[in-house]
Amino acid sequence: MENFTFYSPTFFAFGKNTECQAGEYVKRFGGTKVLIHFGGNSARKSGLLDRVEASLKKEEIPYVSLGGVKPNPRSGLVYEGIELCKKEKVDFILAVGGGSTIDSAKAIAAGTVYDGDFWDFYSGKQIEKALPVGTVLTIAAAGSEGSGDSVITKEEGMLKRGTGGDALRPKFSILNPALTQTLPPFQSAAGITDIIAHLYERYLTNTKEVEVTDRLIEALLLTMKHEGPRVIENPNNYDARANIMWAGMMAHNNSCGVGRSQDWNSHEIEHELSALYDCAHGAGLAVTMPAVFKYVMNHNVMRFAQVAVRVWGCQMDFEHPEVTALEGINALQNYLVSIGMPKNFAELGAKEEDIPHLVKVLCHGNGRPGYLSGFVTLNEEDCTKIYKMMI
Amino acid sequence: MENFTFYSPTFFAFGKNTECQAGEYVKRFGGTKVLIHFGGNSARKSGLLDRVEASLKKEEIPYVSLGGVKPNPRSGLVYEGIELCKKEKVDFILAVGGGSTIDSAKAIAAGTVYDGDFWDFYSGKQIEKALPVGTVLTIAAAGSEGSGDSVITKEEGMLKRGTGGDALRPKFSILNPALTQTLPPFQSAAGITDIIAHLYERYLTNTKEVEVTDRLIEALLLTMKHEGPRVIENPNNYDARANIMWAGMMAHNNSCGVGRSQDWNSHEIEHELSALYDCAHGAGLAVTMPAVFKYVMNHNVMRFAQVAVRVWGCQMDFEHPEVTALEGINALQNYLVSIGMPKNFAELGAKEEDIPHLVKVLCHGNGRPGYLSGFVTLNEEDCTKIYKMMI
Numbered sequence: 001m002e003n004f005t006f007y008s009p010t011f012f013a014f015g016k017n018t019e020c021q022a023g024e025y026v027k028r029f030g031g032t033k034v035l036i037h038f039g040g041n042s043a044r045k046s047g048l049l050d051r052v053e054a055s056l057k058k059e060e061i062p063y064v065s066l067g068g069v070k071p072n073p074r075s076g077l078v079y080e081g082i083e084l085c086k087k088e089k090v091d092f093i094l095a096v097g098g099g100s101t102i103d104s105a106k107a108i109a110a111g112t113v114y115d116g117d118f119w120d121f122y123s124g125k126q127i128e129k130a131l132p133v134g135t136v137l138t139i140a141a142a143g144s145e146g147s148g149d150s151v152i153t154k155e156e157g158m159l160k161r162g163t164g165g166d167a168l169r170p171k172f173s174i175l176n177p178a179l180t181q182t183l184p185p186f187q188s189a190a191g192i193t194d195i196i197a198h199l200y201e202r203y204l205t206n207t208k209e210v211e212v213t214d215r216l217i218e219a220l221l222l223t224m225k226h227e228g229p230r231v232i233e234n235p236n237n238y239d240a241r242a243n244i245m246w247a248g249m250m251a252h253n254n255s256c257g258v259g260r261s262q263d264w265n266s267h268e269i270e271h272e273l274s275a276l277y278d279c280a281h282g283a284g285l286a287v288t289m290p291a292v293f294k295y296v297m298n299h300n301v302m303r304f305a306q307v308a309v310r311v312w313g314c315q316m317d318f319e320h321p322e323v324t325a326l327e328g329i330n331a332l333q334n335y336l337v338s339i340g341m342p343k344n345f346a347e348l349g350a351k352e353e354d355i356p357h358l359v360k361v362l363c364h365g366n367g368r369p370g371y372l373s374g375f376v377t378l379n380e381e382d383c384t385k386i387y388k389m390m391i
Numbered sequence: 392m393e394n395f396t397f398y399s400p401t402f403f404a405f406g407k408n409t410e411c412q413a414g415e416y417v418k419r420f421g422g423t424k425v426l427i428h429f430g431g432n433s434a435r436k437s438g439l440l441d442r443v444e445a446s447l448k449k450e451e452i453p454y455v456s457l458g459g460v461k462p463n464p465r466s467g468l469v470y471e472g473i474e475l476c477k478k479e480k481v482d483f484i485l486a487v488g489g490g491s492t493i494d495s496a497k498a499i500a501a502g503t504v505y506d507g508d509f510w511d512f513y514s515g516k517q518i519e520k521a522l523p524v525g526t527v528l529t530i531a532a533a534g535s536e537g538s539g540d541s542v543i544t545k546e547e548g549m550l551k552r553g554t555g556g557d558a559l560r561p562k563f564s565i566l567n568p569a570l571t572q573t574l575p576p577f578q579s580a581a582g583i584t585d586i587i588a589h590l591y592e593r594y595l596t597n598t599k600e601v602e603v604t605d606r607l608i609e610a611l612l613l614t615m616k617h618e619g620p621r622v623i624e625n626p627n628n629y630d631a632r633a634n635i636m637w638a639g640m641m642a643h644n645n646s647c648g649v650g651r652s653q654d655w656n657s658h659e660i661e662h663e664l665s666a667l668y669d670c671a672h673g674a675g676l677a678v679t680m681p682a683v684f685k686y687v688m689n690h691n692v693m694r695f696a697q698v699a700v701r702v703w704g705c706q707m708d709f710e711h712p713e714v715t716a717l718e719g720i721n722a723l724q725n726y727l728v729s730i731g732m733p734k735n736f737a738e739l740g741a742k743e744e745d746i747p748h749l750v751k752v753l754c755h756g757n758g759r760p761g762y763l764s765g766f767v768t769l770n771e772e773d774c775t776k777i778y779k780m781m782i
Contacts, residue, residue, distance in 0.1 A: 001568075001633040003406025008399060014649070015394025177392075209630035212614045212638045219606035226602055239600035242392040246649065247603045255646070258405070258637065 099142020
């Protein structure tokens with residue numbers, strides 16, 4: 001096991017009606033003037049924003065609002081939010097929405113207390129401070145509610161890039177599984193896929209002897225395997241929603257990543273797809289993961305065999321572990337297809353002729369060195385082959 | 392799943408040589424005058440205290456010291472610590488040791504900023520504030536390094552009682568698995584048993600549909616099952632020590648307890664044993680757990696069958712699940728015996744003739760209502776039977 005630090009100081013309030021405590025938690029964590037940041041009109045129509053606003057009014061905390069966050073959140077709205085926060089002297093940002101809204105809120109939080117261009121943080125600069133952020137989560141997926149990460153897409157060149165730091169970790173996050181019951185099945189499935197990806201990317205390691213982290217990841221994968229189909233079958237299954245929502249947080253606050261190397265290449269390879277085609281991140285991952293895993297599995301076939309046996313219930317082929325490893329990857333893909341996810345470029349709306357462009361941006365965009373590091377180093381030729389496996 | 396809150400704001404620094412960063416972390420978390428609280432002379436002899444003191448000197452942070460914490464820490468030393476902290480204007484307490492030392496440090500932290508008798512907090516009073524506490528952990532066991540809990544024994548009447556609150560959660564905890572390599576096998580095994588008990592007590596619930604928490608507990612139990620014997624066989628196995636140390640924290644920061652009822656009766660029933668006989672808490676639990684579990688298993692036999700199958704590898708007897716459930720409890724006991732733990736009163740140094748006294752203090756001491764609540768309510772007769780099962 002490698003040395004590590006772990007810090008997840010977010011206060012979580014989980015369960016029914018917890019959004020009505022938003023004002024109380026803003027107060028507890030020192031907010032006196034709030035920006036409520038949200039996505040589309042559904043948060044207004046459903047009454048969620050009304051309940052959150054009522055809870056702020058109850059605590060006599062003034063607020064301004066900025067809606068309009070889109071999936072794969074854009075830099076344009078971030079600049080707008082920063083300007084608004086400076087003008088209105090906002091000292092607390094409350095994100096009401098999914099990962100995109102929370103990521104956008106974090107970008108605004110960092111940009112408001114920074115003199116330069118917030119995009120600097122998405123181009124390698126360390127984040128030292130940010131306004132405090134709280135969240136009311138409406139989709140189990142990105143894990144941004146418990147992480148210090150944020151991913152933003154810059155309109156100019158459609159560059160999708162991430163950043164991270166403890167200053168971005170939410171002060172509190174409110175998780176009410178009932179809020180996710182109105183999600184369309186496709187969005188629920190895309191969220192489930194994102195959670196599974198966060199677990200798999202932490203599982204792909206060459207570090208030895210990290211049994212505790214392996215077992216934790218397997219525990220959450222087993223939870224997703226069990227609960228995913230139950231949510232797709234019955235969107236109103238509160239308990240299945242609840243188990244997925246908490247697993248989604250645990251999958252990405254790095255509980256499951258400590259003590260070893262991690263590999264985020266499936267995410268990186270997918271980011272180019274959702275940046276170019278504006279497809280759901282989870283849907284992109286459903287197509288990306290099996291291709292990446294099949295491409296790299298022979299570099300450590302026993303890890304892939306382990307997850308196949310422990311999570312997917314495959315019988316170990318002791319003479320041919322690569323058979324078991326592949327069986328596990330196929331089981332993952334079959335699961336993803338069974339909950340309604342796409343399995344290839346065509347179903348995703350991606351095009352074979354774009355592959356050279358995708359590879360170029362992936363390997364060279366935003367200062368990249370021409371390859372991806374990770375569990376296995378992937379150069380342009382590797383990435384081309386991987387994209388072609390998705391056709 | 393039930394509504395819950397979860398808050399684990401401790402910063403963890405994990406790995407080799409991390410104790411040399413103690414001063415840096417005290418500074419980061421605002422300490423300017425430190426009480427170093429520790430147990431016996433081993434911390435001095437091993438050079439650990441020297442390294443911690445050197446790290447404080449490097450940051451120019453003055454300190455005073457108070458050693459002498461014993462297993463099952465006593466109220467007498469807590470009073471002494473409180474007096475010292477007030478006199479020396481200490482604003483940060485650094486516990487260097489195991490769970491007993493950390494628990495004692497937490498009691499001093501709460502008592503120093505309280506006008507009344509600190510024992511009030513161990514008799515039901517809520518803790519609102521405390522001095523900040525940091526820890527350098529030397530044994531994987533109690534989980535106090537990541538919890539808001541503290542257990543102290545009052546000399547008068549040898550009452551062993553616990554308290555808890557977010558104010559007691561350490562600001563930081565330093566976990567260097569190498570520091571645990573010098574522990575005698577019996578102490579290592581007692582620590583392993585305590586960790587397993589923290590997991591089992593959270594597993595004993597009547598709340599339905601908390602798959603994610605079940606899976607997390609099973610993950611950590613599987614880790615303990617795998618790593619425990621490796622540590623006993625080779626005390627210098629750093630990786631096995633590391634997996635156990637992190638599992639021990641995760642087992643008790645309540646990651647594994649969210650969303651449902653818990654049952655702490657094995658701990659309560661054991662506390663009377665370690666209070667009266669001053670035996671190792673883990674050793675007491677090794678004797679207590681199988682008895683309690685056999686006594687209550689028929690109230691929810693499928694839970695016991697589930698852990699038997701998923702953790703202990705038992706084959707499910709679908710016609711007689713109680714057979715599988717019992718097989719799992721026996722597998723747990725065999726495991727504990729295999730790592731060197733006692734299996735009955737005689738091996739523990741407990742006496743049958745003390746049972747009436749044990750039951751009386753257990754059920755009526757310190758304001759208890761004459762019974763224990765939990766997974767199953769246990770009255771005096773039940774507790775008598777359970778103690779007799781341990782003979």
